[in-house]
Amino acid sequence: MINRLFRGAWMVMLLGFMSVSAKAQDDAQTFRNFQFSFNRVSQAWMKYNDTLRQDFARKSLAYPPSDIYIRSFKSQNEMELWARDTDTAEYKLVKTYRICALSGILGPKRIEGDRQVPEGFYFIEEFNPKSDFHLSMLLNYPNYSDMVLGDKKKPGGDIYIHGGCVTVGCMPMTDNIIQELYVLCLNAKIAGQTYIPVHIFPTRFDKSGLNFLGKAYPNDNDKQKFWVNLKAGYDYFEKYHRLQPVMYTPDGKYVIANN
Numbered sequence: 001m002i003n004r005l006f007r008g009a010w011m012v013m014l015l016g017f018m019s020v021s022a023k024a025q026d027d028a029q030t031f032r033n034f035q036f037s038f039n040r041v042s043q044a045w046m047k048y049n050d051t052l053r054q055d056f057a058r059k060s061l062a063y064p065p066s067d068i069y070i071r072s073f074k075s076q077n078e079m080e081l082w083a084r085d086t087d088t089a090e091y092k093l094v095k096t097y098r099i100c101a102l103s104g105i106l107g108p109k110r111i112e113g114d115r116q117v118p119e120g121f122y123f124i125e126e127f128n129p130k131s132d133f134h135l136s137m138l139l140n141y142p143n144y145s146d147m148v149l150g151d152k153k154k155p156g157g158d159i160y161i162h163g164g165c166v167t168v169g170c171m172p173m174t175d176n177i178i179q180e181l182y183v184l185c186l187n188a189k190i191a192g193q194t195y196i197p198v199h200i201f202p203t204r205f206d207k208s209g210l211n212f213l214g215k216a217y218p219n220d221n222d223k224q225k226f227w228v229n230l231k232a233g234y235d236y237f238e239k240y241h242r243l244q245p246v247m248y249t250p251d252g253k254y255v256i257a258n259n
Contacts, residue, residue: 032190038129041186044179052184059092061085064187068196069243070161072171074102074117075203075212079161079171081184082241090241097181100165101172106202106216107223109141110149112156115169119202119226120145121233121246121254123195124161124185134163134175135182139198148252149226161198171200197243205231232256 035041056063062085069082069091077099082091104116118141126138141159142150150156160170163178173181185196203209205227217223233256236244247255 028190028192035127035129035186040135040179041129041182044135045183045186048180048183049187052180052187055094056083059083059094061092061094064191065184066188066191066193067091068184068188068193070196070198071237072099072198072200073202073204074106074119074200075209077102079173081181091237091243092241097173097177099171100174100177101167103167103169106213107220108149108226109146109156109159109169111151112154114156117167117169117171117200118142118146118159119200119230122198122200124189124198127182127186127189128160128162131160131162132164133160133166133172133178135178136160136162137182137185143246144248145252145254148248148250197246199233199237201230201234202227205234229253229256 036045053063056065061083065083067084067087071080071082072078073080079097079099081094081097083094084091102117104114106119107116108120109116109118118139120141120143122139122141122143124137125140128136128138137160139159139161141157142155146155156169158170161178161181162170162172163175165172165174188196203212213224213227233244233254236242236256244257249255
């Protein structure tokens with residue numbers, strides 16, 4: 001009797017898992033079909049997918065990728081693409097892209113209309129195949145930290161990585177580069193990566209970058225404290241080439257493990 005009950009419970013769990021797995025596959029297929037129904041997406045895929053495959057092969061990485069990470073530096077106008085094949089592997093730098101325009105100054109975004117590019121730890125929330133800026137990917141700004149530390153009523157929003165090379169607070173690329181990035185991120189999502197992390201820093205927190213921030217913003221205590229908090233995440237990745245889950249304290253600080 002106990003064995004029959006155990007087998008019955010096991011079958012229920014197995015069927016439940018299979019149902020969730022099938023739904024995830026259906027959702028991925030539906031997402032893929034919707035995206036590729038737009039000529040911009042299908043043409044970008046035909047143009048860049050083989051090139052991306054070669055880029056990943058040169059780094060001994062599987063393609064399509066299942067785990068990618070994007071890291072951006074505002075003062076350098078650079079966006080790095082990292083990837084790995086397994087949850088336990090270190091990320092490898094695949095390539096670096098040029099951000100073609102930036103608005104605002106260094107420092108986080110705190111209110112709607114300030115033209116600031118956010119700084120902090122985000123992920124891609126939405127793919128827009130019919131963007132006014134060719135193709136675009138929405139970031140989950142404002143996150144919890146932004147809502148606590150920014151304007152409570154109007155923190156702003158609609159922060160994208162997009163084409164068109166114009167901006168009032170987003171991260172614009174040329175149309176060619178956004179096509180490549182869009183295909184890459186699209187493939188990662190279809191392959192199962194639900195959240196693609198995008199971390200945005202004011203600059204590289206190396207000796208040169210720290211000296212620059214110290215000289216340019218010596219009396220801006222709020223920014224200095226915020227950057228010290230971001231630096232903990234930067235330092236962790238520089239040391240381990242791995243990421244920590246994004247967590248927050250009640251007062252809006254990021255929580256970064258130190259080991």
